[in-house]
Amino acid sequence: ATAKVRNCKVRDWPATPLRGHSGYGDDLVEFGLFNKLNFFFNQTYCFTDASLPDLDLIYENLKYMGKPFADFGLEFYVADRTPMFPKLCLTSDRTFQYHLKRHLKLAGDRINISMILDDSRYPLNEIDAEVDGGKGWRIDNQYVQKLYSAVKEKYPDVKMVFCPTYYWGPHWKDSYADSRAEYFKGMKTYLDPEIKVFWSGNQVRGYYKTEAQVQWFKDSAGRKPMVWQNGMGPHIRMNYGCELIDWTAWHYEGFFENDCVGYMANATFPACGFALAHMAEALWKPEYYRASDENKEDVLKRASDQLCGKGIYYLLRPGTKALSYTDRYLWGNGMTLNPLLFEESVDELNELYETAKTAMEKAVAINPAARKYSNHYGMPLDKLMQLVDQYDDPRSYYDLPEFKQAHGANFKLAETEAKFNVMNDIFGNAFDFQIGKPVIVDKRCAVQYFPKSPSRKGIWKFETSDIPESYELKICGRLGQEGDEVPTVLIKFNNNKLYEGPAKFTADTWSFMNFKISWEDVEGKDNQISIENISARPKWSKPLTYYINYAVLKTSGKEGAAGDLMNFDGLF
Template identity: 25%
Template sequence: MRRQYTDTIWAQPGMALKPHGRLSGRIAVLVLVGSAVLRAGLPDTPTHTLTGLSCPYRLELEDFNQDGRTDLAVTSWHRLPGSKETYDHAKDKLQFFFARPDGTFRGPADHELNVRSPWGLWAGDFDRDGKTDLAVKQSRRAVHVLLGSEGLSRLHTSVTTNDSDRMVMAGRLSPGGAIDLLCGPAWRKWKGGDTFDVGYCYGPTANDNRGALIADLNHDGHNDMVFLTPHGIRVYYGPFTSMTVRPRDLAQLLEIKTPLPVSSVQIADLTGDGRADIVAALYDRKTKQRALVLYQQNAPLDFPGNPEPTARLDGVSGQLVTCDLNLDGRSDLLVADASKRRIHVLLQTEAGTFPTNLNQAHQSLKTLCYHLRVADINGDRFPDLAVSDGQKEIRFFVSDGVFARGKAPVPKAAGQPKQTARRTAAAEKTKPSKPAEAAPPTEGTADRKIAGILAALPPAEPGADHSDPLRMPFYTGTVLPTPQQAVYHDEFYTLQETGLLLAAGLEAQSPLVTRLRERIERFGGTVRIVDDASVEVDTLIVFGAAKSADMLKDVPAIPAREQAYIMACGKPGERAVIVLQGHDRLGLLWAVSSFGQLVHTRKNAPVVRAAEIVDYPTTPNRGFIGGTWVNGTDYCLTFKINKPVFQTALLDRAAPTKKARYDGWRQPLSDEILADLKAYGDGLTPYGIEWYAGHNPTVTDQKIRSADERDFQVILDWACKVAEFGGHLCLKYDDHRFPISSEDMERFGSAREADTQLLLRLHRELKARHPKAKILFCPPFYWGPNSPALYPEKRDDYLFALGSKLPEDIEIFWTGPRVKSGRVTADDVAWVTERLKRKPVYWQNGFAMPHMFLYHYVTDPIPILNEWFYDGFLDSLDTYMFNCMMPTYAAAAAACSDYCWNPKAYDPERSIREAATKLVGRDTYPALVAFNSALSYFDPFGLRRTPGAARKLPEMKGKLAVVNAVWQEIQENRNAAAVKRWTGLARHVTQVNRFHDRLAKSPDLADYRRDAATTQAHAEKEVAFAEDTDTFLSPYDFMGGYGPKHYANRCEKRLATWVYATRSANPRMEATFRVEPFPPEGDYELVICAQDDDWEAKCDIRITVNGTAIFEGENPHVRFGWSHHTYRIPAAALARKSRLLIENTEQGGREGGPPFFMLNYGVVRKAK
C-alpha cells in the first residue's frame, strides 16, 4: 500500500526502554547549509483552529466522504471532569470532520461513532473499491476496520489476546486477504467482513517487539517490518512465508542498538542517494538525554552489521514525520517535540545532508504538539500540518509555498477541490516519503542530479593501471582473502633493484619464481637471481626455506597447517629484506599471491608495502562453478582459489545452437576443446590447482545409456583427455537424468544401479590410466531433505546406493536441503553425509542478491555467508562454492573465497569492497557503486513491459539518464578495460536501455496498459488470481495466435487471441512461464478462460507443456461466452523456463470462421 505521507512508530507508555550504553565508533558529521532567514513555507501561527474537542489524541487525514477533499479523523477520549488521567471509555468517540470548500474544518463532527479507547489510525483503500477505509487500534486488545462502502459506520473487529500495542499500520506483507494490519508484533490479515487471520512476530530471545512500520527497505519488491525494541530498532526483512514470524526463519534480520532508547522512527531517503534511510528520535528518561540519529544504507542497498549512526543531532527528540514539503522531489523531516512545544522543520538540501545543529532548522513552529499529521489540506499540492494539543484543540498550519526569502509562492488553484490520490492496499508496496502524485523531475533537475553524482566520485587516476588491466590485483593496501594474522606497516620497500634468493630445490624458471618475477617487473621493477645474501640490491627477497631467512629477527614459524605460509619484512641494514615461505607447495604459492597484492607504484616507482603475515585457510578447498573460462589462471591464483569447476568446458562451443551442442555429446572432442584443455592445464596444473572440466550427457533426447559400450567410451575418453592435462572430470546428470533409457531399465532395473555401475567402471579404468585423476559427480538427487523429489525413483534409495557402492574419492555435489537453499542446519548435513558416506561438495545455487533475476552488480555485499550457516559448517564439507557466471561474478566468487579462508573475520562490506577494488582499481570502484545504485532502480520492473512500468516512463527516463551518465564516466575516465574484463556490466546497460526504448516505442502500449489490466482484474475475480504467487498470461503474452483483438460476438466484450485449424497461418499459440523453485515441490495447474467456436461440434485442441501433453481432445469450454477450466501440469513436465503451447488440432486451413479456439487469459500456479 502506498501512502502519500508516512506516519511514525511511537514507543508506547509503559515500555521498559533502557539505554544500551554509550555510542562507540566514529560518527560522520554532515553539514546542512542553513540560514536564520530560511522558511519552510509554513505560517508561524495557525491558519485556523478546530476547538471544543475532548482529548484529541490521534489524527488521520484522508478523503473520507469521497468528495475529493482531505478530511480529518480524530480519536477522542472522554476525560472525567476535574481529573487528569481518569476516563469514561464508554463515551470515547471516533469523530470525522469533513473539509469545507475553503479547506477548513468546523465543529461539530460531521460523523462519529462510539469506539472504546481508540488510538492508532491508518487510512487506505483496503478492499480496492475506490473508497477510503480506516483501521482503528483500540488502546488494548482489539483492532477495527471501517469500510468506506459502509459509510465508516460499522466496526469489523479482531479481538487480540497477545497485543498491548496502541498503534496500527496497514500494508501488504504476504499473499492473500485484502490487507495486512500490524499492531506492534501482532499481525492481522483482514480477509473481508469480520474475518481475520491471526499471526505474531516473535523476538529473537524475548517477545519484545513494539511499534510497527511497514516499508520496503531494500527495494526487493517485498515489504519489511520495522519494530522498536528496549535497546533499539529491529528489522525483519520480507518476504514472509508464514504469519508466525520467527527470526530463525527470516532471510535477513537486522538489529540496531541505538545509543539511547528509541521513541520514534521513520523511514525515508534523507540523504538523496535513492536509498531508504532510518531516522530515529531518542530519549532517555533517566538522564533526560535527547537526540536524533540517522542510519544510512550502504550502496547499493543494505545496512552494515551492527550499524552505528551516520549522523547525530543532539538536544531534540519527539514524533518524526517525513514528507516532501516543498515538492522538490526530496524527503524533508519534521520533528514534533512535545516537551519543548516546538515543531522543527528540516528541509533536505540538494547535497542530501543531515543537520548537526538545531539552529540549522529551516523553521521552528511554537505550538503544543501532542500528535502531528501531514497532508495537502487546501488542494494546492503543498503539504500542510494538522497538530493536536491532546487536550481540546487541533491547529492547522497551511503552507503558502514560500520556502526561502524572496521566492514567490506557487499560485493556488482557488476554489478547486483537491483530487486526492487513493491509497490502494493491494497493488503497491509501501515506499515512504514520496508524494503519490509527484511531478516527474524536469530535465534541468535530472542534469543537476547527474552532475552531483559524478562530482561525488573521487578523481580518476589514469595511467598504467588503466592501460594494463593485467595489473590486477590492483593495490588496496591489504590482502584478500583476509589473513589469520596480519600487521601492515606504513613503510614501502622499493623494488627498483630486487634480489631473489632461492631455497634449495627452487629453480629459477619454475612457475612460482616466474610468477613472482613477473609481478615485480610488471610495475617497472627489476629482478635478478642471487646466490649470496650479501649482494647489493634495494630489496632482497628470501624465497622458500633458504638459510638466509634468519637474517631477520623473529621470523615467525610457519603454521603446521595445509597451505600455510608466512611473509616477514624488515631492514636489518640499509636494504630491505622480505621472507616468503610456505608449509607446502600451495602455501608457497599463496605467499607469492599475498606479496603480489601489496606491490604497487608509489611516486612513479615500484614498491611493496611492508607487512608481517602468518596465514593458512580454515577451509582447505575453495572454488566456484563456472562455464568455460580458459583465461582464469591469474584470478584463481590471486584470490587463492584451488578448486575451480568449469562445468561446460567439454561442450562444443562451435556448434550453432545450444541444442546442437548438447545433442553432439557423443562426437569426439574438437580441436578447439582440446586447445582449451591445454590452456587450463598450462595455466593451472603447474601451480597445483585442482581444476575440473565438465559436460552433461543427459540434456538431450539421446541421453546416456550405461549399458551402451560406445557411450561409456565417450565418457572415459573425456576423463582421460582432461587427466592428460592435469585436470579432473565433472560429470553432471542433475535435472535431466530421467527418464532413463529402456536399455538401462532392462539391464539394470533402476537409474541408481545404472549410474553406480557406470561410475564404478569409469573410476576403475580411469585410475588404471591416470592414478591421480578424480571424478566429481552431480546426481539427479542433488538436494534434500526439505524439498521433495518427484522422480520415478526414491531419493533415499539412489543416494544410499551412491554412498555404499562408490569409492570415497568420487566426489558428489549437494546444494543443501533445497534446490536453491538458504539456511543449512547440522541435521541437514548429517542427513546427506549419512547417505553419501563422504563430505559433499556444496554447490550454492543463488546467494540472495537484491536484484532482478538474482543478478550481482559487482559491489553488492554478500551477508548470507555470515547468516545462513552454523559454526562448523565448512568443516563438514569438502568444498563450498558459488554456482555463478565467470568472470562476470568474479567479485562475488572472491568474496566467497574470503569467507571460506577465514570465516570468523568475514565482513561482507569489506570483503566485496576489497574484491571489487582489486579487480577494477581504487578510482573505479566508487563509480561502480554509483552505477549499482542507479541500475538498481530497474529491478522491480524485471524487464517486463507492463502497465505499471509504462506509468513510470517519465521517471524512468531520468533514471536511465543516470545509468548512462555513470556508465559513460566509467568508459571514458575510469578503468574501462578492467571493468570489461571482470564485470560483464555492459550487458545490463544494454538490457535497461532496450527495455526503456521498447516500452516507450511499443505501438500497442496504450492498449496493453488498459486491456491487460482489465483482463487481469477478470482473473482476480473469477479464478482468484494472486499476483504474489501466480503467473498471469494475457493475450499479449502469447505469440502465434490471431490477435490480440477484442471479441464480442454474442458474448461479453473481452481481449482475446485465438488459433485456427492446422494448415492455417495461425494454428498454435505459445507463451512461457518460470517455475521457481526448480525442480518444483509438486504439480502445477493451468487455469484458462476461453471459449469454443460457433459450431455445435467442439473444436479439438492440444495443450502441451515442454512437449508433454496435459490435454488433448474436445475443448471443455462453452461457446458464445467465457468459461474457465483447470488443467493439471505434472511436476515432471515442468522446466525452469517452461513453454506452454496451445494448438488447434482440427484439419483444414480456413481462417475467419470455425474451427477455432479463443483464449482470454491463463493463470499458472501451484496445484491445490
C-alpha cells in the same frame, strides 16, 4: 648503512577448502591466482554430445588449457555430459570403454574428471530401463565408481566430481522414477568417499542451506557436499557486479569451515568477475565477512580494487545500488514489467538511470574491463529506460485474470449503493478509467492513481443519448492512505472543470464525490470524464494516492426501474 629489512611471518589459510566456479575464459588462471580461487569446473569447452566426433584437437586444446592450472596446483575439471546426449546405455561395456578412453586421456594431462547426470538422464535408455524397472540409482552410481576406479588405478592423483540426477534436496519435490532416498542410498553404498558430489541445496536455485539439510546430505550421501550454487546473485540468478552478495546470510556459522568440501558458483568468467572476486574474499574468512555490513563493503572494495584498480568501487557502488531498485520487476531469470510501473515517479526513474549510467561510464573511463566484469548490469539499466519510455503510454494490466471476477461485481454494487438504473443511467466500471494500477481493495476491483506517474490520470469515455440531458455524477472512491494529508484531484467533464481540490474520500470505507452536470456541457454523443491526481510529489517521498471503484452518471429517470430485472453475470 641506512637500509633496513623487516622480518615477519604471515600465516593465513582459507576457511572454505575449495572455492571456484563453472565456465572458462581467457586469463582465468591469473584471475584465479590473484583471487585465491582453486576449483575450476569447465563446462564451457567440454563434452556435451556423444554423437559428435571425439577429435584429437579437442584433447590438445584441453591439455593446453589445463596445464597452467595443474602447474599451480589448482583443481581443473572438464564436464562430461555425454551420457545424456544422446542417452547412452550405462550397462554397456562399449559405453564404459568410450568414457574410460576419454578420462584416461584427461587424467594423463593432469586434468580432473567428472560425470554429469543432472537434468536429462531420465527416462533411461531402453536397455538400462529393463535392469531396475526404469530406475538409475544402482546403475549410475556403480558406473561412476567403476570409471573412477579404473582411471585412478593408472593415475592415482586424479580427482572426480559427480553431479547426480538428484542434486537438490531434501524437501523439494522428487521428480524421477527413483526416489531421492533411493538415489542417495546408491551414492552412499557405491561411491568412493573421495568422489565429490554436487549439491545445490534444498532447491535447484535456492540460496539458504540449514544445518538440518546439510546433515541430511552428509547422512544420505556419506560425505560432505560440494556446493553447486545456482543462485549466484541477489537478484534471483543475476548480479550487477560491484554489489554485496551475502553468502554468509545464506549459510549458518560453521558451514564453510566444517560442513562442505567446497563451494562452486555456477557463474561464467569474465562476466561474473566482480562477483567471483568478491566471493573468494568472503569465503576465505567468512567470520570477518559475517561480522558487519562495513566488513562486507570492505571485502567488496578490496576485491573490486584488485580486479580493476583503486577507485572503481567508489564509482560503481552507487550505480549498483540504484539498479537494485528494479528488483520489483524480477521474474524467472530476468525481468518483466508488471502493474508496479504505475507507481513510478518519472523524476525518480530518471535519477536512478542517470546515476547507474554515469557510474559505469566513469568506471569504464578508468578501466574498460569494469563493464565486462559487471555481468547483468545492462539489464536493469535498460529496464529503467523502458519505464521512463512508458511514462506517457503505459501498457494496461486490466486483463489480468485475478481482477476479472471482482470487476464484474462492481456493476451490482453500483445498483445497490448508487441506485444505478440500467435503463436510464451510464455506468463507468473501474477499468473504464484509462489507465491506472489495477488492485483489489476490500474485495473490490479498483484502480489506483499516483501523482507524477503513468497512472496520474484516468479518463472514462462514453456515449450519451442523442437528446441532451442533465446528469448527476457519482464517483465511488477511497483514499490510499490514512492521515491528515489527502491527494489533490482535478476532475473534468470534457474540458469543463468540475472540481480541483482535496479528494473527498475516506481511507476506511468507500464513499462518493457528487457533481451536477448541466445538459449545456454535454458535447454531442461522445463525452468523457477525467480524474487526475495532481498532488505534489517530492522525489523519494511517499505519494498520496486514491482508488476509483466505479462511477455513475444518473439521469432524472426512476431509480432502479429495471436494474433488478436483468442478470448481467458473466458479461463483465
